Amino acid sequence: MSEQTIKDFRVRIDSLDDRVLELISERAFCAQEVARAKIASVATGEVPIFYRPEREIQVLKRMIKRNKGPLSNEEIVWLFREIMSSCLALEQPLKVAYLGSEGNFTQLAAMKYFGHAVISKPIAAIDELFCDVVAGVVKFGVVPISNSTEELVDHMLDSFFERNMVICGEVDLRIQHHLLVCGNTKTNRTTSVYSHTQSLVQCSKWLYANYPNVERVTWSSDAEAAKLAQSNEWNSASITGDMVESPYRLTSMVEKIEDLQDNFTRFLIIGSEEIPPTGDDKTSIIVSMSNRPEALYKLLVPFYEHRIDLTRIEVRLARSSKSTYMFFVDFIGHCRDSLVKDVLEQVSHEALTFKILGSYPKAVL
Numbered sequence: 001m002s003e004q005t006i007k008d009f010r011v012r013i014d015s016l017d018d019r020v021l022e023l024i025s026e027r028a029f030c031a032q033e034v035a036r037a038k039i040a041s042v043a044t045g046e047v048p049i050f051y052r053p054e055r056e057i058q059v060l061k062r063m064i065k066r067n068k069g070p071l072s073n074e075e076i077v078w079l080f081r082e083i084m085s086s087c088l089a090l091e092q093p094l095k096v097a098y099l100g101s102e103g104n105f106t107q108l109a110a111m112k113y114f115g116h117a118v119i120s121k122p123i124a125a126i127d128e129l130f131c132d133v134v135a136g137v138v139k140f141g142v143v144p145i146s147n148s149t150e151e152l153v154d155h156m157l158d159s160f161f162e163r164n165m166v167i168c169g170e171v172d173l174r175i176q177h178h179l180l181v182c183g184n185t186k187t188n189r190t191t192s193v194y195s196h197t198q199s200l201v202q203c204s205k206w207l208y209a210n211y212p213n214v215e216r217v218t219w220s221s222d223a224e225a226a227k228l229a230q231s232n233e234w235n236s237a238s239i240t241g242d243m244v245e246s247p248y249r250l251t252s253m254v255e256k257i258e259d260l261q262d263n264f265t266r267f268l269i270i271g272s273e274e275i276p277p278t279g280d281d282k283t284s285i286i287v288s289m290s291n292r293p294e295a296l297y298k299l300l301v302p303f304y305e306h307r308i309d310l311t312r313i314e315v316r317l318a319r320s321s322k323s324t325y326m327f328f329v330d331f332i333g334h335c336r337d338s339l340v341k342d343v344l345e346q347v348s349h350e351a352l353t354f355k356i357l358g359s360y361p362k363a364v365l
Contacts, residue, residue, distance in 0.1 A: 028087050035091035050091045051139065053169050053269070054278045056084055057361035061280070064364070074365055078112075085115020094118045097129050098142040101223035105241050109171040109267040110142040126156065130163045133270055140168065141270045146312075147175070147198065147263070157328055158319065160357055161286050167358030169269035170282065172365070177203050177258045180226060180250040181237045192217055194225035195239035203239055205259040226250055266363075275360050277334040282311065284330050284357040287347060291323045299327060302346040306339050308332065324352060334359040 038048035060077050067076045088094060096118045098106040110120055121138060123129040133141045145156055159165075177199055181190075193200075193211065197218045200207070207216065219225040222240040229238035229250070237253065268284075275281075289295040296315075303310055309332040318324040333340040335356055348354040 024083060027083065028090055031087035032090055049273075051088055051094055054275050054361055056081075057169075057364060058278055059084065060364045077365055081112070081115045082117070085117040088115075089117040094140070095121065095138040096140045096142065097121045097123045097132050097138040099123060099126060099129055099144065101221045103223040103226065103240070104221050105173060105175060105265060106142055106144055106267060108241060109144075109173045109265075112173060113142070113169060113171045113267075113269060114140075126159050130159055130165060130270070133165065133272060134163065136272075139271065142171070142267055143270065145266050145268045146314075147202075147265045157286065157314075157316070157326065161326070161355060164272075165270045165357070166272060166274055167268050167284050167360050168271040168273070168275050169360045170363045171267040171269070172264050172363045173267060175202070175258065175263045175265050176241060176256050177239050178241065178252045179237055179254040179257055180229070180240055181253045182229065182250060189235055190214055190237050192229075192236040193239060194219050194228045194236060196220070196222050196225060199225075199239045202259060202263060203257050206257040210254075210257075269360070274358070277336055277359070278361045280362050281332070281334040281359050282330055282362050283333055283335050283340060283359040284328070285344070285347070286353075286355045286357060287327045287329065287351045288318055288324050288353040289327065289351055291325055295325060296327075298350045299329075299347060302343045303331060306343050308339065308343055332362075 035048075035050060038050065042048045060080060063076050063080050064073045067073055071079075085094075094114060094117075096110055096114055098104075098110045098120060100106050100122060101124070102122050104122075107120060107122065110118070114120075121132075123132065123141075126143065129141045129143065132138050143156060160167075177195075179193075190211065192215045193207065194217045195203075199222055200216050200218060207214065217225075217228075219228060222238070225238045226240050229236045238250070239257070240250075287299060289299060300310075302308075310329065311332060312328070312330040314328040316326055318326045331340075335341070335344065336359070344354075344356065
């Protein structure tokens with residue numbers, strides 16, 4: 001390619017950049033007009049709803065359908081998510097809490113779902129996070145619920161069952177672990193690796209193969225483990241994700257050391273308002289059943305008869321009684337759908353206790 005051809009392309013790119021900027025600015029002005037219209041339309045004393053999760057999901061799915069490349073769907077979703085996040089911040093900054101410490105995977109999931117223009121708040125305890133959502137201190141909370149290599153997070157089930165919360169969305173996040181060190185770490189003399197229990201488990205084969213004699217120290221979170229590795233920087237490392245590198249001034253020594261490359265964690269978005277149907281939704285319920293031989297059969301038959309697709313079932317003993325089982329069930333459909341209503345009515349008749357946790361748009365990518 002000649003220098004003149006390159007120069008011509010650069011001129012064209014500059015012109016396209018100007019058009020892109022103009023269109024983004026026009027979109028932002030439209031978002032401000034929508035905000036003014038919402039404020040004008042609500043009754044005195046009422047609070048307008050600026051953020052509609054179902055609307056954003058519909059926009060992202062439409063962009064995926066229209067995407068002709070060369071950018072991947074993931075990159076297109078990221079770009080439009082950030083544009084919408086910034087436009088929403090012009091209307092009203094969205095406050096979101098996430099479980100754990102700064103730099104952990106839950107914060108990364110929050111950024112994937114809401115974009116970087118939100119006001120995010122780390123909260124260490126699940127009960128505190130739920131209370132902040134209920135009290136309106138934050139609009140939404142983000143919590144991990146399950147991993148593709150592990151079981152459901154048990155204590156989260158209890159929180160959902162005991163609290164009046166609504167699941168508003170979900171995020172599927174690919175989990176990639178890196179071995180991080182400080183600048184002064186003697187990598188050839190590393191004696192300790194700090195990380196969360198789950199991270200150590202998910203990287204156990206790699207550790208056995210590469211650091212069989214290194215002590216594995218479990219910590220409350222990957223981010224906290226990074227802090228500890230930083231303070232003991234001469235002979236220690238940590239296993240964490242991408243976001244931890246910056247706030248704790250760590251560098252990646254070895255990337256993507258997880259044993260399974262297809263390693264995803266599912267996160268739930270919790271709020272206090274029900275989400276309208278989008279046409280591509282999922283519903284979560286909690287059901288408790290007596291410990292009888294036909295209990296699981298009684299639970300599943302209505303879904304089979306109405307051809308409702310189940311996507312996940314988790315079971316555990318109820319804390320209150322060893323003769324009662326609790327089922328966490330995900331299935332395709334919205335609780336306002338007529339078929340789903342019929343199924344839920346049948347299930348509720350057979351259950352000891354029954355609770356709809358929420359209907360929400362399925363995860364985008």
